[in-house]
Amino acid sequence: MSSVAPVEIRIYPGDCDARGHLNQSAFLGMFERARWESLARGPGVDVFARHNAWPVVRKATVEYYAEALPGQVLRFDTTLTHLGRTSFSLHQTARRESDQTLVAEGDLVFVCVDDRSHPTPVPDEIRRYFGTRPSVRAGAFQHLLVRGIATAVDVQGDGPAILFIHGFPLDRTMWRHLVAPLTGWRRIAPDLRGMGLSDAPEGGYSMEEYAEDLAALLDILKVEQAIVCGLSMGGYVALEMVRRHPDRVRALILANSRADAETAEGKAGRDETIALVEREGPEALVDVLLPKLLAPTSISAMPQVVEHLRTMIAGSPRAGVIGALEAMKERPDSTPLLEKIAVPTLVVAGREDRLIPAKHSKAMAARIPGAQYTAIAGAGHLVPLEQPVATTRVIGEFLQVLD
Ligand code: MLT
Numbered sequence: 302m303s304s305v306a307p308v309e310i311r312i313y314p315g316d317c318d319a320r321g322h323l324n325q326s327a328f329l330g331m332f333e334r335a336r337w338e339s340l341a342r343g344p345g346v347d348v349f350a351r352h353n354a355w356p357v358v359r360k361a362t363v364e365y366y367a368e369a370l371p372g373q374v375l376r377f378d379t380t381l382t383h384l385g386r387t388s389f390s391l392h393q394t395a396r397r398e399s400d401q402t403l404v405a406e407g408d409l410v411f412v413c414v415d416d417r418s419h420p421t422p423v424p425d426e427i428r429r430y431f432g433t434r435p436s437v438r439a440g441a442f443q444h445l446l447v448r449g450i451a452t453a454v455d456v457q458g459d460g461p462a463i464l465f466i467h468g469f470p471l472d473r474t475m476w477r478h479l480v481a482p483l484t485g486w487r488r489i490a491p492d493l494r495g496m497g498l499s500d501a502p503e504g505g506y507s508m509e510e511y512a513e514d515l516a517a518l519l520d521i522l523k524v525e526q527a528i529v530c531g532l533s534m535g536g537y538v539a540l541e542m543v544r545r546h547p548d549r550v551r552a553l554i555l556a557n558s559r560a561d562a563e564t565a566e567g568k569a570g571r572d573e574t575i576a577l578v579e580r581e582g583p584e585a586l587v588d589v590l591l592p593k594l595l596a597p598t599s600i601s602a603m604p605q606v607v608e609h610l611r612t613m614i615a616g617s618p619r620a621g622v623i624g625a626l627e628a629m630k631e632r633p634d635s636t637p638l639l640e641k642i643a644v645p646t647l648v649v650a651g652r653e654d655r656l657i658p659a660k661h662s663k664a665m666a667a668r669i670p671g672a673q674y675t676a677i678a679g680a681g682h683l684v685p686l687e688q689p690v691a692t693t694r695v696i697g698e699f700l701q702v703l704d
Contacts, residue, residue: 305431307378308338309398314371323369329361332393332407335377344426352424354413359388363407366446367397374398381431382498387420388412389427392498394451403451403500406444442473442498447491447518453498454491454518458484461551462527463700464515465490466535468557468683469625470583470590470617472497474609475532478689479696486700489527491518493538495621497613506624508632512541516549528703530554530696533657533682534625540635543642552703553642554696556649557682559661560668562634571630575623583622584615596653596681606686639668646672647699649692651680673699 310331318324323331340346349355369375375395383390394406415421442453455473463486465476473490474497480488492499493511515538519527529550531539536558543550563571577585591600591610599606646669650662659676666674675695680687 305339305343305379307376308335308342309374309376310334310338311374312369312371317371321370325363325365328363328365328369328395328405329407331375331395332363332377332409335393335395336379336391339377339379340430343430344424348424348426348430349413352426353415354421354424355415356389356411356413358409359412360410361407362409363405364444365405366451367402367404369395369397369404375404380498382408383410384423384428384431386422389423394500403446403449406451442492444498445518445521447494447514447521450494450502450514451500452491452494452514452518454489455480456490456522457488458486460486461703462487462489462519462522462524464519464524464527464529466511466515466529466531466538467493467496468533468535469629470496470586470622471610471613472617474613475683475686479685479693482693483697483700486528487524489518489522489524491515493535493621493625495618495624497617499621501618501621501624503620504624506621506628508537508541508628509545511538511628512545515542516546519549525549526551528552528554528700530556531558532556532685533558534629537629537632537635540638541633543644544633544635544638547643550644552644552699553646554649554699555646555662555665556684556692557651557654557657557662558648558665559657560635560639560665562632563630568630571626575626578619578622578626582619583617586622587611587614590614593656594682596651596679596687598653598679599681599683599687603687606683609686610683636668639665640670642669642672645699645703647696648672648674649684649695650674650676651682651684651687652676652678653681656682 316327376398378394380392382392390410395404442455444451467475472492476490495501529539536555648666650659666672677684677688677691684692
């Protein structure tokens with residue numbers, strides 16, 4: 302995991318401004334105190350001095366969501382979001398201990414410099430302290446407060462909106478090969494609650510909750526209607542959006558997905574997976590899922606995709622992974638909905654998908670009035686990552702007709 306143990310700090314009157322609030326500069330100081338406190342409990346506050354590698358802040362952004370007053374105790378969580386040779390980035394959140402309200406969060410980029418101010422490698426002890434790999438991954442993003450959940454979202458471009466909903470246990474970065482080239486569209490790729498860099502509450506996961514989060518996100522972004530594109534679990538959520546908010550869905554793209562509910566056998570499998578994650582954490586899913594997610598040729602020929610998947614899976618928050626497994630286990634049967642879908646729909650399958658075989662996707666497409674169906678060669682369960690060019694072409698052609 303890439304997070305370190307949380308740190309609690311009480312706010313004293315001297316920390317606050319004349320109106321009795323913890324103000325902006327005080328907050329930066331609080332985040333800094335939490336970092337040093339955390340180092341004190343780990344490799345020691347002198348870890349950077351020992352390695353002649355002082356971390357200087359290159360960029361700091363803080364967003365404030367709620368007030369913080371003297372006497373309150375804040376809980377600070379710190380996550381490593383990027384680790385380069387000489388630089389690293391941290392994401393920090395501050396919550397009121399009493400009710401877990403998210404008060405503020407910050408993103409900071411550090412560069413380590415030596416005593417001549419030259420960039421120098423990040424000490425290995427820091428890498429070890431945070432764990433083996435950062436939880437995140439390239440890509441611009443912002444955090445928006447959606448139904449009380451700090452939600453990481455990439456929003457790029459102008460034009461009609463496309464909402465990309467990722468699969469399990471992945472995050473918005475799985476869409477990066479599509480998000481980049483689809484210029485002329487407003488591409489919106491969030492991390493679902495509990496995934497990627499979004500907040501991961503201990504409970505509150507279901508297809509309904511995910512769909513309500515996304516409708517609320519569209520409200521915040523002032524998007525009335527979007528083309529909704531979901532992969533696998535993202536497709537289950539997309540169908541839930543069609544059920545609950547049909548007026549928000551301008552068109553539908555279902556990739557590597559299915560409409561039926563979980564079978565009894567499938568539910569038992571979900572329980573086993575939940576037990577595994579409870580015992581060993583999301584990292585344990587890497588080896589279980591990789592051979593199912595990717596076609597064998599992708600595993601051998603695409604090491605960068607394998608690495609990206611490992612990062613996403615191992616960095617997923619435990620509560621969010623367990624919540625998603627519960628949500629998929631209890632997902633409703635959307636088969637009766639299919640024949641009522643009244644918007645243009647594209648169904649995309651991977652010819653070598655072992656998790657949701659292409660024949661399921663084809664049968665699903667056959668039940669949706671007027672739906673197009675395409676099976677992409679040389680891809681398993683993750684067509685946008687395994688065949689990004691072909692997937693972008695297929696989706697681009699579908700979009701062109703809509704425009
Ligand atoms: C996904 O890719 O989202 C999941 O594999 C879907 C599932 O397990 O049903």
